[in-house]
Amino acid sequence: MALQTHRPRKRNPAYTVGVFGASKVGVTSILDMYIFGTIIDHAIEGFGFANPHQTTINVERVSPYTERTANMIVSKITHNKLPQELSDLIVDRVIDLQRLNQQECKVEMRQLRLRPEYPTLHHYQLRTCDGILLVYDVTSRESFEYIQTLYDDVKKVFRVALDLRPFPFPLCVVANKVDSSGAREVSTFEGRAYAETINREYFETSFRDFKSLERAMHGITKAIYLYEELPLQFWRKPIAAESELDAEGIQKEEGRSTECARKTPQRNWLNCKVLQTLFGERQPPTPPDEG
Numbered sequence: 550m551a552l553q554t555h556r557p558r559k560r561n562p563a564y565t566v567g568v569f570g571a572s573k574v575g576v577t578s579i580l581d582m583y584i585f586g587t588i589i590d591h592a593i594e595g596f597g598f599a600n601p602h603q604t605t606i607n608v609e610r611v612s613p614y615t616e617r618t619a620n621m622i623v624s625k626i627t628h629n630k631l632p633q634e635l636s637d638l639i640v641d642r643v644i645d646l647q648r649l650n651q652q653e654c655k656v657e658m659r660q661l662r663l664r665p666e667y668p669t670l671h672h673y674q675l676r677t678c679d680g681i682l683l684v685y686d687v688t689s690r691e692s693f694e695y696i697q698t699l700y701d702d703v704k705k706v707f708r709v710a711l712d713l714r715p716f717p718f719p720l721c722v723v724a725n726k727v728d729s730s731g732a733r734e735v736s737t738f739e740g741r742a743y744a745e746t747i748n749r750e751y752f753e754t755s756f757r758d759f760k761s762l763e764r765a766m767h768g769i770t771k772a773i774y775l776y777e778e779l780p781l782q783f784w785r786k787p788i789a790a791e792s793e794l795d796a797e798g799i800q801k802e803e804g805r806s807t808e809c810a811r812k813t814p815q816r817n818w819l820n821c822k823v824l825q826t827l828f829g830e831r832q833p834p835t836p837p838d839e840g
């Protein structure tokens with residue numbers, strides 16, 4: 550059984566990633582190294598959209614599950630207490646996520662010259678992004694503080710506090726120049742702690758280490774994919790506690806609501822459980838904290 554609750558999926562997904570940071574944190578270098586394998590001489594410096602870097606990234610291993618494991622997950626989550634209809638729904642969801650594995654994602658990395666002094670332009674520049682990499686230089690505390698200010702702008706522009714999707718707006722924190730550890734001003738602990746506070750992934754990069762760049766680029770692509778492609782059904786906030794799945798809870802619900810209203814909270818709860826199982830404790834985030 551397949552309930553059609555998806556948003557239509559883009560045929561050839563093409564997303565724009567804004568790569569931002571304070572001056573000289575190394576944005577151009579890491580994009581050049583990742584995409585061209587060398588530092589390019591960027592003769593033309595733009596005012597607005599400078600240095601577009603395009604690439605295609607495989608959305609790697611969004612979910613490693615097959616149909617068989619999907620069924621196992623369902624029984625693990627629900628202890629077989631579910632009506633068949635709901636079990637099927639969950640299996641559909643898991644399989645759907647599995648399909649994302651095979652997708653390729655066209656991504657354009659944009660290094661924008663942000664202009665916070667012109668708020669309209671600044672907000673417009675942010676708004677053109679499907680996902681954002683906030684890059685700071687580990688040897689500059691100032692650049693670390695700068696991305697925190699930028700994040701506040703992102704919150705305003707994308708109204709993240711009001712977005713109740715299970716995955717947060719795609720944004721990752723990138724600590725660059727980790728190879729120059731001698732002069733380090735921002736520790737791994739501090740950077741990671743900040744990323745955790747805002748419920749985002751943290752990556753350490755160096756233009757000398759291709760693998761580290763790849764991890765960051767894949768991280769943001771995956772975040773965009775999950776944010777954009779998850780079915781509408783996942784958007785709602787869970788409104789039922791775990792106990793509502795118990796027979797007693799269901800009976801209570803039956804007493805005061807229609808059949809449909811009774812099933813909706815269960816579904817939301819289950820969706821979130823599936824996400825938690827697939828992607829770990831980080832999901833789903835608690836959106837109201839973002840405001």
Ligand SMILES: Nc1nc2c(ncn2[C@@H]2O[C@H](COP(=O)(O)OP(=O)(O)OP(=O)(O)O)[C@@H](O)[C@H]2O)c(=O)[nH]1
Binds near residue numbers: 572574579728755
């Ligand atoms: N050690 C080290 N140096 C880096 C790294 N990435 C960039 N740099 C150096 O940092 C300096 C600035 O790099 P850019 O790539 O021009 O930085 P940017 O953020 O694009 O600078 P803007 O022109 O302000 O946009 C250069 O001298 C780079 O060689 C890195 O991973 N490790």
